[in-house]
Amino acid sequence: MLNEPMTRRDQMRRRRRTAKLMAQYEKFSPEHLDALQAGLKYVPHAMAIGLKVLDIKPSRCRMSIPYDRNFIGNVENGVIHGGVITTLLDTTCGLAVQLAMEETTAIATLDLRIDYMKPATPGLGLIAHATCFKATRNIAFVRGTAYHMDEADPIAASVGTFMIGSNRIPPDKITELVKDVPENIALLSG
Amino acid sequence: MTGLPSPDIDAFLKAIPYARFLGMSALREDGKLITKLHFDRSLIGNPLLPALHGGAIGGFLEMTAIAQLVLETGIALPPKPVSITVEYLRSGKPVDSYATAQITKQGRRVVNVSVEAWQDDRLKPIAAAHGHFLLRQADDSA
Numbered sequence: 001m002l003n004e005p006m007t008r009r010d011q012m013r014r015r016r017r018t019a020k021l022m023a024q025y026e027k028f029s030p031e032h033l034d035a036l037q038a039g040l041k042y043v044p045h046a047m048a049i050g051l052k053v054l055d056i057k058p059s060r061c062r063m064s065i066p067y068d069r070n071f072i073g074n075v076e077n078g079v080i081h082g083g084v085i086t087t088l089l090d091t092t093c094g095l096a097v098q099l100a101m102e103e104t105t106a107i108a109t110l111d112l113r114i115d116y117m118k119p120a121t122p123g124l125g126l127i128a129h130a131t132c133f134k135a136t137r138n139i140a141f142v143r144g145t146a147y148h149m150d151e152a153d154p155i156a157a158s159v160g161t162f163m164i165g166s167n168r169i170p171p172d173k174i175t176e177l178v179k180d181v182p183e184n185i186a187l188l189s190g
Numbered sequence: 191m192t193g194l195p196s197p198d199i200d201a202f203l204k205a206i207p208y209a210r211f212l213g214m215s216a217l218r219e220d221g222k223l224i225t226k227l228h229f230d231r232s233l234i235g236n237p238l239l240p241a242l243h244g245g246a247i248g249g250f251l252e253m254t255a256i257a258q259l260v261l262e263t264g265i266a267l268p269p270k271p272v273s274i275t276v277e278y279l280r281s282g283k284p285v286d287s288y289a290t291a292q293i294t295k296q297g298r299r300v301v302n303v304s305v306e307a308w309q310d311d312r313l314k315p316i317a318a319a320h321g322h323f324l325l326r327q328a329d330d331s332a
Contacts (some may be wrong), residue, residue: 045243048211048232072207073253074268081208082271083249090245091235109244113275190235190243 027099028056032180036095036188044186049087053188059100059132063092067125077121085146086114088128089158091143091190096130097162098179098187100140107140109190114158124148126155138164199223199257209253212246216257217288223261225254227287229308234284242282247307251276251289251319255303257321258291267326269301274321282316285309299325 006014026032036053038045049071054062065071065088073081090112097107120126125139129151130144144158199216202211203209203225213228227233227250235243252274254285259269289307 028327041235043243044234044237045246046233046235049245070207070211075205075207081249081253083208083212083245083252083275086248086252086274086276087243087245088245090248094244098293108281109276109278111275111277112248113247113273114271115273116271119270189238189241190245 003015014135024058028058034156039188040085043190045087045190046056046091046188049084049090051088053095054127056095056099059096059130059133059135061092061095061099062127062129063088063095064127067123072122074119078120079119080122080126082114082116085116085120085126086112087155087190088126089114089130089146090155090160091129091146091160091188093144093160094162094190095145095187096132096142097135097140097164100132100135104187105164106166108163110139110161110163112158112160114156116156117154120155121148127151130158135164140164193212197240199261201307202260203230203253203257205308207252208249212250212253214250216281223258225250225257225289227289228283229286231284236281239281242284242287243275244278244282247278247282247287247317248274248319250287251305251307251317252321254307255291255305255319255321256291258293258303258305259325262293263274263296263301263325265325269323269325272322272324274302274319276317276319278317280314280316283309284320288312294320301325 050066052064071080071084115117126146132140132142134141140162142160145154146156147154203214213230215226217224233242233246234240287309291305294302301323306315307317308315
């Protein structure tokens with residue numbers, strides 16, 4: 001049995017598996033992380049708040065923002081505004097959805113609920129960790145947490161749903177648009 | 191309202207760094223508070239469409255809810271957000287946006303607010319949000 005020659009079908013199957021692994025490796029490699037980070041400079045609001053991609057895995061990722069005086073929502077104590085946390089979580093959740101997809105598709109946030117557990121500490125940056133725990137053909141479901149250092153001590157938590165294939169641009173226009181922009185930005189758009 | 195002096199919301203927004211960062215101002219229409227998010231390139235989240243960043247829209251809605259609470263309740267301290275749910279209805283075009291908030295229910299400690307944002311057509315909202323906020327007393331240190 002073991003020494004039986006591989007059938008054509010087996011060979012095809014093996015080739016397909018290898019190709020899939022290669023694609024997976026490329027998608028989650030350190031090189032791709034760097035490319036994603038570089039792509040962020042084409043997303044103006046991501047630049048404005050200083051978003052960074054920390055790590056990427058299948059269906060999940062981490063992003064961060066620094067502490068910035070522009071983010072202050074309460075002048076008396078310097079605590080940042082919830083809106084900045086919304087932006088961080090929205091973008092991180094969106095990237096987690098993209099990382100759950102076999103190929104990059106246009107996605108759109110349908111809804112996003114944020115629970116604020118405690119005020120962020122003035123002076124400290126924030127990290128968000130998001131997981132896309134289910135993706136159907138049309139909808140993706142995501143959970144996220146924002147924290148300073150310890151994920152078990154969250155500042156905020158979120159649940160969101162995203163629409164998959166929300167493409168409102170004709171394919172030929174996309175090709176034209178991405179000519180001078182890296183295709184990665186589709187993954188990072190918020 | 192309760193006869194309390196209505197705070198100058200535009201000055202209130204200008205005093206908050208994040209509201210300034212987004213580019214918000216306040217208007218009055220038939221006595222109702224309307225906030226405005228002035229379009230700026232830095233608000234773009236999707237350069238391909240282009241569209242406003244969902245987070246910037248969320249922050250704008252949350253800030254509008256806070257402004258409405260400060261105006262209507264006359265509280266000394268800005269309310270603390272407990273939870274907010276943002277529904278994205280249409281992509282935000284690269285133009286000015288407007289929002290208005292309504293207090294749905296005011297309890298002793300928690301208030302429920304709903305907010306809606308639109309751009310050139312008021313009947314075509316781009317996003318809606320519902321949130322709970324904790325009212326703080328002046329002696330409340332938390």
